[in-house]
Amino acid sequence: MAEGAVFDAQAVTDAVAEGIAKIENASSMEELKAIKTQYAGAESAMTQASKAIGALPKDQKKEAGQIMGRLRADFGRAYGVKEQQVKAEEEARALAAETVDMTLPVNRKPLGARHPLPKLMEDVEDFFVSMGWQISDGPEVETEWYDFDALNFGPDHPARQMQDTFYVKGNQAKDAAGFVGSNMVLRTQTSSDQVRGLLTRGVPLYIACPGRVFRTDELDATHTPVFHQVEALAVDKHLTMADLKGVLDKLAVAMFGPEAKTRLRPSYFPFTEPSAELDLWFPDKKGGAGWLEWGGCGMVNPNVLKSAGLDPEVYTGFAFGVGVERTLLLRHDINDMHDLVEGDVRFSEQFVMGE
Numbered sequence: 001m002a003e004g005a006v007f008d009a010q011a012v013t014d015a016v017a018e019g020i021a022k023i024e025n026a027s028s029m030e031e032l033k034a035i036k037t038q039y040a041g042a043e044s045a046m047t048q049a050s051k052a053i054g055a056l057p058k059d060q061k062k063e064a065g066q067i068m069g070r071l072r073a074d075f076g077r078a079y080g081v082k083e084q085q086v087k088a089e090e091e092a093r094a095l096a097a098e099t100v101d102m103t104l105p106v107n108r109k110p111l112g113a114r115h116p117l118p119k120l121m122e123d124v125e126d127f128f129v130s131m132g133w134q135i136s137d138g139p140e141v142e143t144e145w146y147d148f149d150a151l152n153f154g155p156d157h158p159a160r161q162m163q164d165t166f167y168v169k170g171n172q173a174k175d176a177a178g179f180v181g182s183n184m185v186l187r188t189q190t191s192s193d194q195v196r197g198l199l200t201r202g203v204p205l206y207i208a209c210p211g212r213v214f215r216t217d218e219l220d221a222t223h224t225p226v227f228h229q230v231e232a233l234a235v236d237k238h239l240t241m242a243d244l245k246g247v248l249d250k251l252a253v254a255m256f257g258p259e260a261k262t263r264l265r266p267s268y269f270p271f272t273e274p275s276a277e278l279d280l281w282f283p284d285k286k287g288g289a290g291w292l293e294w295g296g297c298g299m300v301n302p303n304v305l306k307s308a309g310l311d312p313e314v315y316t317g318f319a320f321g322v323g324v325e326r327t328l329l330l331r332h333d334i335n336d337m338h339d340l341v342e343g344d345v346r347f348s349e350q351f352v353m354g355e
């Protein structure tokens, strides 16, 4: 309707009826909004007619106003009803589109698997912590003094030979004991943490030292140049071999099940006196594996206690060391060390259950 147009009740009623009919056929909010602009916006017949009322003679204004009020209300009602309906439909469509079908196969990345070795190390640590022991984490590059001298290895002991021990260049360290001029080595045993523990933590001392050790072995079915040990050291008043045996049996049960047991065979280590080989028995799947070598142990040699400035007349101690790889090999009947060191996830996956 152009500017200054006359008020035409029929025309605007028809226009609004047309708009309402379109509203009823609309199926989206977008459509509805376009209809609203067309039939109720600034340019619409309805708006123009309202404006034209002003130009009507006074006696017609009231009726025209009533007509327009009714038309607006009809249009608004139709719009409101349809708007609700369309919104509900759109929401239902969106929900349907977002539905997740739980039965569809998912393109998932395969999960990795933790290597059983660090897991076993944690289990061993948990065992010691459960008895109230401390976990000690000594350095892998170690002074020869801690690895050998302080542990009563004589200067000519064969274990010091280049064939067994990795010596590290640029040596000559000053260590915690104030011992200057010791060669540096890659520790050959976690027993190297014994005297450090005694010097830094004092007595009574109950520590377990899990960690990596190094020897100049070739990798083969039973050896690897880098492997793991757990050392245990207890120094206190009145400790005897019975205490040692008790802890060993408890560890065997924790690692190999309730029927596992240990036995000691006389042996020699420079840092224990008396010393023993530690054998293990546990029922394997075939009904008994026989006695297997598991590690070494003994009562702490008085010379080791003296290295740490302790009086062997007052303090006694026991120590033992077991190989972690060996524990895994025995427990799971693994025949080849290569399986442990090569890092093939298919190997690790076999241990995931029961994590």
Ligand code: DAH
Pocket: 188, 189, 190, 191, 231, 232, 269, 271, 272, 295, 296, 297, 298, 299, 319, 320, 321, 322
């Ligand atoms: N350190 C020894 C080794 O590597 C194992 C060992 C033997 C540890 C006897 C001990 C022990 O504490 O008392 O072969």
